[in-house]
Amino acid sequence: MIPPAFDYHAPKSVGEAIALLGQYGSDAKILAGGHSLLPMMKLRFAQPAHLIDINRIAELRGICEDGADVVIGAMTVENDLIASPILRAKVPLLAEAPKLIADPQVRNRGTIGGDIAHGDPGNDHPALAIAVDASFVLEGPNGRRTVKADGFFHGTYMTDLAEDEILVAIRVPAFAAGTGWAYEKLKRKTGDWATAGAAVVMRIDAGRVTHCRIALTNVAPMALRATDAERALLGQSLTDASVAAAAQAAMAICDPAEDLRGDREYKTAMAGEMVKRAIRAAAARCQ
Ligand SMILES: Cc1cc2nc3c(=O)[nH]c(=O)nc-3n(C[C@H](O)[C@H](O)[C@H](O)COP(=O)(O)OP(=O)(O)OC[C@H]3O[C@@H](n4cnc5c(N)ncnc54)[C@H](O)[C@@H]3O)c2cc1C
Numbered sequence: 001m002i003p004p005a006f007d008y009h010a011p012k013s014v015g016e017a018i019a020l021l022g023q024y025g026s027d028a029k030i031l032a033g034g035h036s037l038l039p040m041m042k043l044r045f046a047q048p049a050h051l052i053d054i055n056r057i058a059e060l061r062g063i064c065e066d067g068a069d070v071v072i073g074a075m076t077v078e079n080d081l082i083a084s085p086i087l088r089a090k091v092p093l094l095a096e097a098p099k100l101i102a103d104p105q106v107r108n109r110g111t112i113g114g115d116i117a118h119g120d121p122g123n124d125h126p127a128l129a130i131a132v133d134a135s136f137v138l139e140g141p142n143g144r145r146t147v148k149a150d151g152f153f154h155g156t157y158m159t160d161l162a163e164d165e166i167l168v169a170i171r172v173p174a175f176a177a178g179t180g181w182a183y184e185k186l187k188r189k190t191g192d193w194a195t196a197g198a199a200v201v202m203r204i205d206a207g208r209v210t211h212c213r214i215a216l217t218n219v220a221p222m223a224l225r226a227t228d229a230e231r232a233l234l235g236q237s238l239t240d241a242s243v244a245a246a247a248q249a250a251m252a253i254c255d256p257a258e259d260l261r262g263d264r265e266y267k268t269a270m271a272g273e274m275v276k277r278a279i280r281a282a283a284a285r286c287q
Contacts, residue, residue, distance in 0.1 A: 003041035010053045014060070014139055014166060017052050021164045022141055024050045030166060031055070032075060032114035035106050036123075060113070060168060063087060072170040074113025079104070081112060090174035093181040093201065097128050100183065103191040113167045116152075119159040119222065121257075122193035126153050126223030127215035128183060131199035134172045140165040153222035176211075179203050180286035184278040185217065186270050188261065194218040195261040198250070198274035200282040202233075209233040214246070214278075218261075219254040219271040226250040229275060238283050246279060247272035 011017040021028055029048035031037060032055070040046040054060060060075035063084045070090050072081070078098040081087055087095040101124050102110060115125040116136065129136075129149035137146050141164055152160045161167060175181070185197040197217030203210050212233045214226040228249035236242040256267035 001042050003038065004044060004047045006041075006048055007050045008053065009050060010056050012056055014054075014057060014168060017054055017057065017166055018139060018141055018164060020050070020052045021166070024052075026163060028052055030117070032117070033077065033106075033109040033111045035102070035110040036114060036118045036120065054166065065090070065174075066171075068174055070172045070174055072112055072172065074117075074167045074169055075111050076113075078102070078107035078110050078112070078115075082107070091132055091172050092175070093132060093183060093199065094128060094172065097124060097183040097185075097199070100124065100185045100187075106191070112170060116149075116170070117159065117161055117167045119153060119155075119157045120193075121153075121156055121220060121222050122218045123223075124183070124185065124194065124197060124217055127197060127199045127217040129170065129172075130215035130223055130225045131181075131183075131201045131213045132172050132175075133201075133213060134170050136160075136167055137169040137171060138162075138165045139168045144168070146171070150225050155221045158222070175201070176203060178287035179211075180282035180284065182278040182281035182285070184274040184281065186274055193261075196256075196267050196270035196274050198271065198278040200275070200278040202279070202282040202286060204238070204283060204286040207237045209236055209238065214250060214275060216250060216254070216271055216275070219256040219267055221255065221257075224253055226253060226275070228252065233279070238279070243276050243279050247275045250275040 028050040031051045031053040061073045134149040180202045186195045201213045212230045214229045216224045229246040232245040251272040254268040
């Protein structure tokens with residue numbers, strides 16, 4: 001319950017925050033919504049000597065359109081994703097799925113950027129970002145670079161983010177007309193992390209799947225893109241056999257940790273079930 005002592009910094013710009021990261025190196029941590037970092041500090045799993053609070057940097061918040069992309073500031077909180085008319089119209093999966101994240105109080109503080117940067121396989125945004133083909137804009141001392149969500153997550157708490165970089169925005173291509181989508185999350189209770197989750201984005205034309213992205217939550221050290229599962233559907237019509245083949249392919253890449261949510265066999269089976277449900281739900285939304 002009692003976090004260790006730390007120095008607190010509240011920069012007003014991204015440049016200032018990056019300079020502080022450069023100054024304090026691995027002794028510093030970015031503080032976003034604080035709903036993963038502070039719990040870890042209270043348990044003394046993390047003991048940063050400097051917290052760099054980025055809540056006062058206005059440019060990191062908000063959702064706007066930029067050509068065919070929707071751009072979400074990293075400090076946008078979950079409840080603002082849910083309420084966003086732009087997301088509802090252009091990338092509805094990212095307005096609906098956060099309703100399944102944590103609880104209302106956490107969603108008023110927890111940010112999409114923090115959820116992604118944390119690199120927790122239990123978090124929901126990593127798989128969602130992969131499914132919607134998001135890119136992440138990272139800023140460091142040498143400027144900005146943009147990386148794909150698919151490939152960003154390397155392992156538990158390990159991502160492409162360098163120690164002196166800040167995730168500033170998430171760029172998402174607007175869904176093409178008629179795109180279907182779903183996020184199916186099995187959890188023990190409201191506010192819990194997924195036992196297994198599956199995100200699906202799909203288009204169907206003349207009865208055949210023409211576009212399909214499938215990503216999995218909490219069934220491996222990091223969120224996974226299930227490319228073989230996608231291949232099992234592309235060009236096919238949705239039948240019990242093609243959906244079962246996709247689920248089987250997704251289960252084949254699962255490598256879940258055993259914990260109080262279940263053993264490997266159970267979590268892997270549940271990943272398959274979530275994939276089946278998400279495919280069916282996404283298909284029902286395709287037009
Ligand atoms: C009771 C409870 C239930 C929860 N349930 C869920 C759930 O079901 N699903 C889910 O996905 N999450 C869940 N969470 C986690 C919650 O969504 C967190 O808010 C989220 O994981 C981290 O976001 P944050 O903004 O709070 O980041 P913080 O806790 O402030 O930071 C997390 C980490 O990311 C780094 N960081 C944050 N922002 C940036 C940035 N812009 N650039 C670089 N590094 C950055 C920090 O330095 C830190 O290491 C839950 C949390 C609680 C307390």
